[in-house]
Amino acid sequence: MSTTDTVRRPRTTTDFDEELIPRYTFVERVNHWFGAVTYSYCLITGLAFWTPYLYWLAAIVGGGPTARFWHPWFGLFFTVSQFFMFMQWGGDMEVDNDDRVWADNIKAYIENEDDKLPPVGRFNWGQKIYFWAMVGSTILLLLSGFVLWYVEAVPWSFHILRYVAILIHASVALITIGLFLIHVYMSTLLEEGSFASMVHGNVTRAWAWTFHRKWYYQVTGKSRPNQ
Amino acid sequence: MSQASTEIIRISGHAGTVPGAGLNREFQVCKLVDTTTCIGCKACEVACLEWNGYTFSQTTFNNSYQTMPETAWNYWNLIKFNEHERDDGSMMLLMRKDQCMHCEEPGCLEACPADGAIVQYANGIVDFQEAHCIGCGYCVTGCPFNIPKFSPEAHKVFKCTLCNDRVSVGLEPACIKACPTGCLHFGTKSEMKDLAEFRAEQLRDVSGFADAGVYDPAGIGGTHVIYVLHDAKNPELYGGLPKDPHIPYSVWLWKKPLKWLGNLAMIGGIVGLALHYLRVGPKKEEPIPPEDRGPS
Ligand code: HEM
Ligand code: SF4
Ligand code: SF4
Numbered sequence: 350m351s352t353t354d355t356v357r358r359p360r361t362t363t364d365f366d367e368e369l370i371p372r373y374t375f376v377e378r379v380n381h382w383f384g385a386v387t388y389s390y391c392l393i394t395g396l397a398f399w400t401p402y403l404y405w406l407a408a409i410v411g412g413g414p415t416a417r418f419w420h421p422w423f424g425l426f427f428t429v430s431q432f433f434m435f436m437q438w439g440g441d442m443e444v445d446n447d448d449r450v451w452a453d454n455i456k457a458y459i460e461n462e463d464d465k466l467p468p469v470g471r472f473n474w475g476q477k478i479y480f481w482a483m484v485g486s487t488i489l490l491l492l493s494g495f496v497l498w499y500v501e502a503v504p505w506s507f508h509i510l511r512y513v514a515i516l517i518h519a520s521v522a523l524i525t526i527g528l529f530l531i532h533v534y535m536s537t538l539l540e541e542g543s544f545a546s547m548v549h550g551n552v553t554r555a556w557a558w559t560f561h562r563k564w565y566y567q568v569t570g571k572s573r574p575n576q
Numbered sequence: 577m578s579q580a581s582t583e584i585i586r587i588s589g590h591a592g593t594v595p596g597a598g599l600n601r602e603f604q605v606c607k608l609v610d611t612t613t614c615i616g617c618k619a620c621e622v623a624c625l626e627w628n629g630y631t632f633s634q635t636t637f638n639n640s641y642q643t644m645p646e647t648a649w650n651y652w653n654l655i656k657f658n659e660h661e662r663d664d665g666s667m668m669l670l671m672r673k674d675q676c677m678h679c680e681e682p683g684c685l686e687a688c689p690a691d692g693a694i695v696q697y698a699n700g701i702v703d704f705q706e707a708h709c710i711g712c713g714y715c716v717t718g719c720p721f722n723i724p725k726f727s728p729e730a731h732k733v734f735k736c737t738l739c740n741d742r743v744s745v746g747l748e749p750a751c752i753k754a755c756p757t758g759c760l761h762f763g764t765k766s767e768m769k770d771l772a773e774f775r776a777e778q779l780r781d782v783s784g785f786a787d788a789g790v791y792d793p794a795g796i797g798g799t800h801v802i803y804v805l806h807d808a809k810n811p812e813l814y815g816g817l818p819k820d821p822h823i824p825y826s827v828w829l830w831k832k833p834l835k836w837l838g839n840l841a842m843i844g845g846i847v848g849l850a851l852h853y854l855r856v857g858p859k860k861e862e863p864i865p866p867e868d869r870g871p872s
Contacts, residue, residue, distance in 0.1 A: 363864075365869060400689075400839060404591070404691055416710070417711050417712050417731075459856075461856040461857070500711070500712075500716055501725075505646065505722045508717075508722070511716065511717040512824055512826035512827070515826065515827075516826055516829065516834070519834060519838070520834065526842060527841060527842075530845050534849045539858055539859055540859045541858050541859065558862070559859075559862045560859070560861070
């Protein structure tokens, strides 16, 4: 925060700033949490199979055989959530030129100097990349997961499929785990108000203005200055 | 199968050391299959079914002696027939008893994620402990010999135990006992290796099989089931015995570099995020400046 900012603006928000505006519909929130729960199940059980040091994770979902039985099913449920998410948000997730400028200056975002960044629409570049990476990963996890699912269905003459599938499944799962960690960190700890918005569906005007200014202008009907 | 009283030296998916490993004297067992004296009578198949409590499975017919294409979860021991035409036009019926090879470096065990589902005993027997198996099928991916078979009913994997239950009380495996020609032998690894080499030499010097030899593949550290073949240069002829079996490279890649890279990345990621929070703290909403208040 530069010093000029603090001089120009009041330090605290006003009642007007704290008025709520809707951000996520009920259906969007339900689908988001459906995706979160099904992904977490896949994550816990998948990590149990991934390394002996985390095999105990299988115990908290009912033991190894139970985890093995349900993991692919929850993967399928997760795929369903991703499909609906794609239908709901796909349009808002297109990367535009402002996003590219934003991406070039991502260092400022990481260092919490958001005022140095171009205004952001409903979702920022990071959220968009997370979205598309998850959509792509889901397809790969589903395809490779199917090969691993019914062990007896893959004949020996096709056993190379198994080698390819396990490498793809584990690598892609790892990539999603990395992104997922960042996603959870940002929406629970880093950006205050984000988590509540996915629970209650609303954000304050100030939150929208600070983090998603283009979207704020759009939904409040306020035309963008200097435009 | 059942937890025998024999010493365990490796346990799949098990964090930490193996309790009690390295206490016993060395006593490696081995089954020798002399394919040159096998007559394809299938007595060993029946003995295996009987001892392990399975019933005979439905056979298929494909214009040969082959009764089913491969071993099954409830059919662990199968003679593979191959009508091989030799260079001089004559026909040779190659017969190989197919079962778990009890590898010194078992790919099944390497791949298995479940604590205790596969153990390797000090005598070389690799045995599945179905009570701990979760039915993931990773062992199927790890095995170079197409041996572990998934049971859709049990959701677990089964294979030849080398009659671990018999061997651990001093008996020979059931198949050995049943063989009428003496083409199957059972003893210590070094005894069997000597016998096999002796027989291969006999085949080369006396019977005119210049390429006769012993199959004890080095790529997996040797096996506890070894073969005498008339043509050791072409093991594929014997029902697809791989020439140079090894743990699949993809399994190595998955279980070694990928695993450690992944674990480091996950731990590094969590630490990195924590440090980020400590360093820059939360992003907070800011007051809206007057010119951006309210609809225009
Ligand atoms: C999309 C549908 C999915 C299907 C059909 C599927 C299926 C499978 C199957 C059959 C396995 C083999 C082991 C087992 O089931 O016990 C497996 C392993 C695994 N899955 Fe999935 N899965 C899916 C989604 C996911 C997701 C979303 C994750 C997210 C973290 C994930 C992470 C893992 C991991 C880490 C493993 C263990 C890999 C290893 O052992 O190295 N899967 N999956
Ligand atoms: S299916 Fe194979 S790899 Fe999986 S737990 Fe059972 S024995 Fe281990
Ligand atoms: S032949 Fe296959 S199942 Fe048997 S010990 Fe070797 S890798 Fe395991």
